[in-house]
Amino acid sequence: RAGLEWHGGDGGMQLARARGRDGGEALRGRRRGALCAAARSAEGESAGEHNASGGEARAASSQKREKNYELREGQVAVRFINTPAGPDVVALADPGDNVMEVGDQVGLEIPRSCRTGLCGACTCNMEDPNWPGGSSLIRACSTVVTLPEGCDEMVIDVRRMKAKQALKKVRNVAMQDPFSRFDKIDTQYVAGALPRSMITRKQCATCSSQGIILCEDCEGTGVSEVDPTYDCQLCLGRGTIRCAECQGEGSRKI
Numbered sequence: 001r002a003g004l005e006w007h008g009g010d011g012g013m014q015l016a017r018a019r020g021r022d023g024g025e026a027l028r029g030r031r032r033g034a035l036c037a038a039a040r041s042a043e044g045e046s047a048g049e050h051n052a053s054g055g056e057a058r059a060a061s062s063q064k065r066e067k068n069y070e071l072r073e074g075q076v077a078v079r080f081i082n083t084p085a086g087p088d089v090v091a092l093a094d095p096g097d098n099v100m101e102v103g104d105q106v107g108l109e110i111p112r113s114c115r116t117g118l119c120g121a122c123t124c125n126m127e128d129p130n131w132p133g134g135s136s137l138i139r140a141c142s143t144v145v146t147l148p149e150g151c152d153e154m155v156i157d158v159r160r161m162k163a164k165q166a167l168k169k170v171r172n173v174a175m176q177d178p179f180s181r182f183d184k185i186d187t188q189y190v191a192g193a194l195p196r197s198m199i200t201r202k203q204c205a206t207c208s209s210q211g212i213i214l215c216e217d218c219e220g221t222g223v224s225e226v227d228p229t230y231d232c233q234l235c236l237g238r239g240t241i242r243c244a245e246c247q248g249e250g251s252r253k254i
Contacts, residue, residue: 097144
């Protein structure tokens with residue numbers, strides 16, 4: 001064994017064993033350190049390749065974008081992509097300008113609420129090759145115009161505006177008649193009855209769907225048979241009574 005020496009006697013043997021254990025632990029420690037270093041190196045190479053490939057893809061994408069504008073000295077081109085209308089919107093701004101105000105100047109109203117960056121209503125993505133994945137989250141209300149390192153434009157992705165506008169349309173349709181959602185709700189409770197949406201009805205054949213029938217006592221005359229000077233006590237002189245089969249509704253539940 002590495003580091004194993006015997007100097008005679010029990011004490012010498014114990015000392016030799018201790019030295020052997022210490023040597024083995026040191027060797028295992030060196031091996032673990034070498035493995036960790038190799039793993040870190042592999043991760044670094046993988047991350048570098050990923051960032052490099054992402055940077056190449058973003059560079060190819062930026063080359064395809066039309067740049068039909070002329071910048072003054074010191075100006076920055078702010079490009080808004082994935083707008084609700086579809087085409088990119090480009091604004092020329094000065095470094096330090098507010099991104100939300102720049103969007104307002106070109107007719108792109110980014111959603112907003114608190115204007116302090118806390119609520120997240122104005123969340124956008126900004127292309128930045130220095131961030132993992134090539135983009136970073138920003139709050140338009142509290143972000144100033146700046147040119148990321150390695151970019152020739154400040155590119156703001158406003159794709160969230162499409163989803164918010166679609167949701168707004170749905171809410172507007174629903175709010176045209178806010179009480180329409182209660183149309184199918186039962187307003188009367190009947191113990192053991194099925195919900196109204198599950199009940200089917202059939203026309204009443206007894207009253208021919210009229211809900212009324214001729215009075216059985218006076219046969220529709222409205223006069224009492226006992227004393228013609230008095231009205232019929234059943235129909236009270238009307239000559240008709242409510243149909244008992246459909247309870248005057250003209251249809252029956254089945």
